[in-house]
Every structure is written in structure tokens, then in C-alpha cells.
Amino acid sequence: MPEIRQNPATKEWVVIATERARRPEEFVEMGETGRKIPVYSKDCPFCPGNEASTPPEIISVVGSDGKWSLRVVPNKFPALIPEGESVRDGDFGFFRSMDGLGQHEVIIETPLHNASFGDISDDKALEIVKAYRTRYLDLSSDKRFKLVTVFRNQGKEAGTSIEHPHSQIVATPVVPLHIRHRLEEATRFFDNHGECVFCRMLEMEKKDGKRIVMDSESFLVIEPFASRMPFETWIIPNEHHASFGEVGDTELSELARVMNRLLEKFNRCLGSLSYNLVVRTVPVGEEGEDYYHWHIQLIPRLTTPAGFELGTGVYINTSLPEAAAKFLRKA
Amino acid sequence: MPEIRQNPATKEWVVIATERARRPEEFVEMGETGRKIPVYSKDCPFCPGNEASTPPEIISVVGSDGKWSLRVVPNKFPALIPEGESVRDGDFGFFRSMDGLGQHEVIIETPLHNASFGDISDDKALEIVKAYRTRYLDLSSDKRFKLVTVFRNQGKEAGTSIEHPHSQIVATPVVPLHIRHRLEEATRFFDNHGECVFCRMLEMEKKDGKRIVMDSESFLVIEPFASRMPFETWIIPNEHHASFGEVGDTELSELARVMNRLLEKFNRCLGSLSYNLVVRTVPVGEEGEDYYHWHIQLIPRLTTPAGFELGTGVYINTSLPEAAAKFLRKA
Numbered sequence: 001m002p003e004i005r006q007n008p009a010t011k012e013w014v015v016i017a018t019e020r021a022r023r024p025e026e027f028v029e030m031g032e033t034g035r036k037i038p039v040y041s042k043d044c045p046f047c048p049g050n051e052a053s054t055p056p057e058i059i060s061v062v063g064s065d066g067k068w069s070l071r072v073v074p075n076k077f078p079a080l081i082p083e084g085e086s087v088r089d090g091d092f093g094f095f096r097s098m099d100g101l102g103q104h105e106v107i108i109e110t111p112l113h114n115a116s117f118g119d120i121s122d123d124k125a126l127e128i129v130k131a132y133r134t135r136y137l138d139l140s141s142d143k144r145f146k147l148v149t150v151f152r153n154q155g156k157e158a159g160t161s162i163e164h165p166h167s168q169i170v171a172t173p174v175v176p177l178h179i180r181h182r183l184e185e186a187t188r189f190f191d192n193h194g195e196c197v198f199c200r201m202l203e204m205e206k207k208d209g210k211r212i213v214m215d216s217e218s219f220l221v222i223e224p225f226a227s228r229m230p231f232e233t234w235i236i237p238n239e240h241h242a243s244f245g246e247v248g249d250t251e252l253s254e255l256a257r258v259m260n261r262l263l264e265k266f267n268r269c270l271g272s273l274s275y276n277l278v279v280r281t282v283p284v285g286e287e288g289e290d291y292y293h294w295h296i297q298l299i300p301r302l303t304t305p306a307g308f309e310l311g312t313g314v315y316i317n318t319s320l321p322e323a324a325a326k327f328l329r330k331a
Numbered sequence: 332m333p334e335i336r337q338n339p340a341t342k343e344w345v346v347i348a349t350e351r352a353r354r355p356e357e358f359v360e361m362g363e364t365g366r367k368i369p370v371y372s373k374d375c376p377f378c379p380g381n382e383a384s385t386p387p388e389i390i391s392v393v394g395s396d397g398k399w400s401l402r403v404v405p406n407k408f409p410a411l412i413p414e415g416e417s418v419r420d421g422d423f424g425f426f427r428s429m430d431g432l433g434q435h436e437v438i439i440e441t442p443l444h445n446a447s448f449g450d451i452s453d454d455k456a457l458e459i460v461k462a463y464r465t466r467y468l469d470l471s472s473d474k475r476f477k478l479v480t481v482f483r484n485q486g487k488e489a490g491t492s493i494e495h496p497h498s499q500i501v502a503t504p505v506v507p508l509h510i511r512h513r514l515e516e517a518t519r520f521f522d523n524h525g526e527c528v529f530c531r532m533l534e535m536e537k538k539d540g541k542r543i544v545m546d547s548e549s550f551l552v553i554e555p556f557a558s559r560m561p562f563e564t565w566i567i568p569n570e571h572h573a574s575f576g577e578v579g580d581t582e583l584s585e586l587a588r589v590m591n592r593l594l595e596k597f598n599r600c601l602g603s604l605s606y607n608l609v610v611r612t613v614p615v616g617e618e619g620e621d622y623y624h625w626h627i628q629l630i631p632r633l634t635t636p637a638g639f640e641l642g643t644g645v646y647i648n649t650s651l652p653e654a655a656a657k658f659l660r661k662a
Contacts, residue, residue, distance in 0.1 A: 002411055002431025004505065006419075012508050015431060020408040077351035079639070079647045080333055088337075094535045095556045100333025100346060151638030159637030170639055174335065177343050178644020181512055204425045225426045278642030299641055306490030307482030308410070308501055310630055311609030313509020316410045 007226035009197045011185045014226045015316045022318050024327035027230055027302055028270055037114035037163060045076070046108045046164035058105060059134065061127055070127055071108040072135055078104035079170060086144045086173040098173065103139055107131050107167040116154065116165040118263030125256035128167065132279065133252060135169050137245050140284045145171035147179060147283045150244070155274025157301040167277075175283045183282070183292060190291035198293030199240055211321050213328045214262060218254045221262055223321035223328070229303055230319035231270065231328075233262065235296040243287040244279050244294045255296075262298070269331045274301040338557035340528045342516045345557045346647045353649050355658035358561055358633055359601055368445035368494060376407075377439045377495035389436060390465065392458055401458055402439040403466055409435035410501060417475045417504040429504065434470055438462050438498040447485065447496040449594030456587035459498065463610065464583060466500050468576050471615045476502035478510060478614045481575070486605025488632040506614045514613070514623060521622035529624030530571055542652050544659045545593060549585045552593055554652035554659070560634055561650035562601065562659070564593065566627040574618040575610050575625040586627075593629070600662045605632040 003016045045053040054073040061070040080102025088098040109128045110120070117125060132150045139148045152167040153160035189197035205211055205222050213233060214221035220236050235258060237251060247255070266273060281294040309315050334347045376384040385404040392401040411433025419429040440459045441451070448456060463481045470479045483498040484491035520528035536542055536553050544564060545552035551567050566589060568582060578586065597604060612625040640646050 001415060002409070004411075004419075004429045004431055004503075006427040008425055008427070010508075013503075013505050015410050017408075017410045018431070019412065020410070077348075078333070079346050079348045079351070080335075081350065084332060088335075094339055094531065096337040096339070098335045100335050100349070147643070149639060149642050151642050153637040157635070159635035159640075168639070170643075172335075172344075172643070172645065174344050176643045176645045177341075177512070181508070200425065276638035276641050278638045280642065297642070304488070304490035306484040307499070307607035307609045308480060309490075310607050311480050311482050311611065311628070312478070312501075312503070312507045314503065314507045 005226040007224060008201060009186060009189070010182055012226065012228075013314050014228050015314060016320060017316050017318050018320070020318050021320060022230070024231075024269075024319065024324050027319065039112055039114050041113045041163070044113055044162070044164050046106075046162065046166060047113055048111045054106070054108075059131070061131070067111065069111065069124075070131055072131060073106050073108065075104040075106050075168070078102075080104050080172065088174075101144060101173045103142075103145070103169075103171040105135060105139075105169045107135070107169065109165040109167060113164050116263070117260055118265075118267040120260065122253075122257045122260055125260040126253055129252055129256045129259070132167065132169070133245070133247060136279075136281075139169065139171040140243075140245055142171065144173055145284055146175045147172050148281070150279040152277040153275075154277075155272070155301065157274035158276045179283065182280075183286075186291045186293075196240055196291055196293050198236060198295065202236055202238060211325045213265070213325050214258060216254055216258055218251045219258045221258060223325040225321060227317055227319070227321040227324070228315035229299055229301075229305075229317060231266070231300045231302065231324050232317075232321075233298040233300075233328075235259065235262070235298070237294065240290075240293055242282040242289040242292045242294060244281040246287060247294070259296070265328050265331045266298075266300070269328060270300065270302075275299060276301065336557040338555060339532060340517060340520070341513055343557065343559075344645050345559050346645060347651060348647050348649050349651070351649050352651060353561070355562075355600075355650065355655050358650065370443050370445050372444045372494070375444055375493070375495050377437075377493065377497060378444055379442045385437070385439075390462070392462070398442065400442065400455075401462055403462060404437050404439065406435040406437050406499070409433075411435050411503065419505075432475060432504045434473075434476070434500075434502040436466060436470075436500045438466070438500065440496040440498060444495050447594070448591055449596075449598045451591065453584075453588045453591055456591040457584055460583055460587045460590070463498065463500070464576065464578060467610075467612075470500065470502040471574075471576055473502065475504055476615055477506045478503050479612070481610040483608040484606075485608075486603070486632065488605035489607045510614065513611075514617075517622045517624075527571055527622055527624050529567060529626065533567055533569060542656045544596070544656050545589060547585055547589055549582045550589045552589060554656040556652060558648055558650070558652040558655070559646035560630055560632075560636075560648060562597070562631045562633065562655050563648075563652075564629040564631075564659075566590065566593070566629070567624065568626065571621075571624055572618075573613040573620040573623040573625060575612040577618060578625070590627070596659050596662045597629075597631070600659060601631065601633075606630060607632065 058072045060068045063069040084099025084101040148171045211222045276299045389403045391399045394400040415430025415432040479502045542553045607630045
């Protein structure tokens with residue numbers, strides 16, 4: 001019997017399609033295994049020696065050998081640029097538009113062409129998430145920006161054309177509707193229950209245990225009850241903070257370790273799969289709010305959303321979250 | 332300068348990324364051209380002779396030769412099944428779920444393995460959209476179902492594994508949040524302006540003209556102002572009806588012709604591309620409403636939504652809708 005589940009935090013329904021469900025093991029072959037990525041690629045714009053093929057650095061980390069180990073640069077083909085006005089709708093017309101004001105940066109995580117989360121040291125992972133926080137805080141301080149989104153696309157199916165390990169950060173001058181709706185649902189829960197819905201989720205998931213992938217001092221890693229796609233995974237900090245910018249040093253070290261271990265698990269279980277990773281956080285100026293709770297979503301791209309998903313927003317998931325969690329837990 | 336645009340009907344923002352924009356011609360090579368699909372495939376479950384590999388027919392159309400020309404069958408691996416209760420949340424617990432009650436049907440459009448919209452006669456196209464309406468109306472009359480969604484996935488990038496031309500129809504026992512949000516925005520516009528936002532859009536698009544692809548007696552075909560993906564196309568009926576079930580015979584004939592012509596244009600311009608097509612309509616029981624207006628969305632899968640899209644709901648579109656419309660208009 002298929003099951004329809006609702007995500008308690010977002011109120012989105014998903015279909016857990018048991019009639020077409022696959023066991024976790026059946027997804028293993030879908031990851032790209034065995035392909036050897038070189039440590040250096042001479043045509044890669046992010047490899048050492050090709051620094052001139054990116055715009056000048058915003059920040060960089062230099063190792064004891066005097067060479068860079070991480071660079072943050074403006075995206076050469078930015079979706080948004082830090083010019084123009086954040087004024088919309090000057091004439092209150094029917095079609096509303098505004099300048100493509102914003103900032104679009106690339107975090108080149110390492111000089112090595114093939115060293116991604118799951119294959120790197122925890123120290124290296126910490127260097128990367130530290131860069132996330134540094135750039136997040138800097139962009140958040142620009143009054144023209146309303147939302148700062150850190151994300152990472154890995155693999156062709158996840159929409160990236162550049163293989164070299166990198167993350168991205170985009171500051172937008174508007175709060176997208178999709179974010180507004182999530183904040184509304186979280187606020188509604190807070191109004192009803194006087195508690196953050198994510199704090200409650202942590203409590204319920206710990207009690208239930210079935211969907212836990214990893215449990216550390218500061219983070220709970222789960223396959224959400226209403227996972228939209230096979231192996232969708234959330235990393236939720238135990239401590240309530242609305243904004244990613246509020247993450248402390250100790251928490252950040254643990255986050256690096258947890259992300260690294262989690263992706264090591266994924267690599268081991270599913271081959272080197274394509275995935276998107278995104279840091280969910282409140283809009284700028286809403287730090288300190290009671291109702292939202294920053295977290296990270298990891299979305300493997302093992303299946304393709306089709307017409308039903310695009311037309312209804314309801315995902316048909318062919319994997320049972322509890323089975324996926326058990327599979328990953330044991331890995 | 333990139334531009335941020337808001338869809339007047341959905342209020343969703345999109346980024347029109349001019350810095351990385353491609354001219355319409357540059358998408359041509361992305362469609363799969365030249366691949367020859369056979370007229371018959373002996374292992375295809377939808378080809379004649381393999382009728383036993385699908386569940387028994389719900390309806391079929393039989394030609395003058397006594398053979399079927401269209402079959403509607405239950406999906407063999409349904410996302411939802413017409414069993415169970417539409418009761419949710421029996422104990423008001425934190426995690427809400429319900430039986431996977433619904434119906435999932437496949438419309439096998441033709442006995443020919445390779446004859447899809449754009450390559451078929453207008454009469455054939457009419458047979459297909461008539462089946463859409465027949466099944467839509469039948470499923471809408473089942474009081475357990477709240478939304479009936481007709482859609483079509485073509486090509487691997489659009490998430491289909493079966494090549495044989497087919498559409499699908501899914502009845503769900505809940506109104507998805509994504510649909511609720513769209514209805515809310517349309518209602519808000521109606522409350523503000525005393526007019527359906529799609530009726531106004533038709534008027535404004537006709538006046539503006541720049542985004543029109545085709546203009547027929549009963550339908551306007553446009554690249555929406557805030558297109559999410561390159562060549563996203565909407566087919567909007569001129570006459571206001573909230574529900575697809577209200578479409579009349581004359582309109583249906585014209586819809587068949589318009590869809591067929593539009594996809595012929597796509598085939599000619601972009602090769603045989605992967606796309607999703609979805610009929611947007613009100614939930615069951617809201618027929619006759621003033622505030623919503625059924626329409627069809629065609630979404631070519633030429634680019635891959637990545638972490639930014641998944642994390643913010645904002646699409647980065649690398650094609651200017653006005654340029655895409657001009658390109659298609661001239662085709």
C-alpha cells in the first residue's frame with residue numbers, strides 16, 4: 001500500500017510509492033562507480049596555474065607551503081551582479097521586475113581536482129565550512145541583500161558542468177516565495193505550540209530512532225519522514241539558531257566532521273553520486289528568531305522529477321526513508 | 332545586466348541571467364536530433380500485441396479497422412491506488428500520513444511507437460485530448476479525490492523510461508501545498524482587482540505582443556514573462572474557466588490543433604527534446620470559480636535545476652523569454 005506523508009515543518013505532501021519502491025541496495029548501481037577523476041586537469045579553470053581564468057580573489061586561505069588551499073572568487077558568469085538598484089515595481093505595472101542585483105561567488109575548495117567531501121581530511125572540511133560562514137556573514141552585512149544561500153552541486157545530474165570541487169554562495173535582493181512559505185509554516189507551528197518545529201522534530205526523531213543516520217553531540221542527521229527523493233538527508237543542529245550565521249566555532253568543527261563522514265558513507269554506499277547540498281537559513285535580519293532553525297539538506301539526484309512533481313509540487317519517492325536510514329546507518 | 336522578474340500569477344521570482352544567456356539558436360544542438368525511433372518495438376509494453384503486459388483497459392478507442400487506436404489503463408506500478416481511506420491524522424500526532432489512496436492511469440496515445448504530438452494528425456491529437464477530458468471528468472466525480480492532474484513526460488531528461496507516446500493522469504486525495512499557494516495568489520489578485528489574473532495576463536500579453544508564440548481563436552500561446560526555464564511555454568484559453576473539465580468541444584478541437592502545431596514547432600526548432608507538459612486546473616469542487624483559469628504548461632528540459640533552485644525555489648533562466656518567443660514565432 002503506498003503512503004502519503006506530510007513533512008511537519010514544510011507541510012508538503014510526498015508519496016512514498018511502495019508499489020514501485022526499490023530497496024536501498026538497488027540504488028547502488030545508479031551512482032557512478034569506478035570512474036577515476038584526475039588530481040589535476042590542465043583545462044580546469046579552478047586548478048592551480050589557471051588562477052587568471054577566474055576573477056580576482058575575494059578571500060583565500062594560504063597553506064604553510066605558501067600556496068593557496070582555498071579561494072573564493074566572484075562567479076565569472078554570475079546569475080546576479082553587485083550593481084543596480086534594489087527598487088522594484090517603479091510604476092506599479094502588471095509585469096514586475098528589478099535589476100539583477102546580488103552577488104554570486106564560487107568557493108574553490110581545494111587545489112586538488114578530485115578531492116571532495118568524503119575523500120578529504122576533517123581539517124580540510126573545516127576550512128571549507130569556515131569559508132561558508134565567513135562569506136555568509138560578509139554578504140549578510142550588505143543591506144541590499146535579503147537572503148544569502150550557500151549551496152553545492154556535485155556531478156552532472158546535479159546541474160554542474162565543472163568537476164573541480166567547489167561550492168557557491170548567492171545573495172539575492174528578494175526573499176523568494178518558496179522561502180516565505182516555509183517561514184510561514186514554521187511560524188504557524190510556533191504560534192500553535194510555542195515551540196520551534198525543528199526543535200520538536202529533533203525530539204521526535206530521537207525518540208523514534210528509525211530515520212537517524214548519524215547522531216553527534218551537536219547534530220542529528222536524518223532521512224526526513226517525508227523525504228522527497230531517495231536518500232534525501234537533513235543535517236539539523238541540536239542547538240536552536242535561526243540563522244547559519246549564528247553557528248559557533250565548536251559547532252562548525254563538528255559540522256565539518258559530520259558532513260565529511262556523511263559523504264564518505266554516501267560514497268561507500270552509493271558510488272560517487274550526483275547531489276545538491278543547500279544550507280537553509282532565515283532571511284537577513286531575522287537572526288535570533290524563535291520559529292526557524294537553520295539546517296542542511298542533501299539531495300542525491302538518483303531519480304528525475306517529472307511532470308507530476310512539476311505540476312503539483314508533490315514528489316513521488318521510490319525509497320522508504322526508514323530503509324534508507326538503516327542502510328546508511330550500517331554502512 | 333541580469334534581471335529579476337516576478338510571475339504576476341504565481342508571484343515567484345526568476346533570474347533572467349543575461350551574463351550567461353544563450354541565444355535561442357544555441358539551444359538547438361541540445362535537443363536530440365536525428366535519432367530514429369522505430370514504429371514498433373517488440374519489447375514495449377504499450378505496443379500492439381503486448382496488451383497483456385498492462386492491466387485491463389479502463390477505456391479504449393477502436394478504429395474503423397477494428398483495432399485499438401488509444402487505450403487508457405491503470406499504471407502497472409502506480410504511485411497511488413484506489414484503495415484505503417482518505418482519513419489523515421487519526422491521532423493528531425506530529426508525523427502525519429495517510430493511505431496512498433488515489434488513481435494513476437496511463438493514456439497509451441497510439442499503437443505507433445514513434446508517433447507523438449508534433450508528428451501526428453490533428454484528428455489523432457483530438458482523440459488524445461478527448462481522452463484527457465473523459466478521464467478527468469470521470470476521476471473528478473469520485474468524492475475521495477481532491478485534485479486530478481493530467482501530464483505528459485517525453486524523453487529521458489523529462490523522467491520517463493518508456494519511449495512509446497503516452498500521457499498520465501493522477502488523482503490525489505489531498506490538495507498539494509504548491510497548488511494551494513497558487514490558488515491563494517490568484518485569489519489575492521482577484522480580491523485586489525476584481526478580475527482573474529490570467530484574464531488580465533491574456534490582455535497584457537496581447538497588448539505587449541513580444542512573448543506571443545501563437546495566437547488562435549481560443550488560445551494564446553506565450554513564453555511567460557517570468558519563464559523559469561528556456562522555452563517554458565504556456566497555452567492559455569481565452570475563455571475563462573477555472574477547471575479543465577469545463578473545456579467545450581470546439582475549444583478541445585482547437586486545443587488539439589494548437590498543441591500539435593506547437594510541438595511541431597519545437598521539433599523543428601530544437602530537435603526532439605525532452606519535455607514535461609502539465610494541465611493546471613483547480614481542485615475538484617472549485618469548478619466555476621472566478622479567480623483561477625486552467626492552462627497548460629510545457630517545460631522543455633534543456634537545463635538542470637541545481638542547488639540554488641532546490642534551495643530557494645528561484646530558477647535561473649539562461650534564455651530571454653522575448654527572444655525565445657520570437658524564435659518560435661518565426662519557425
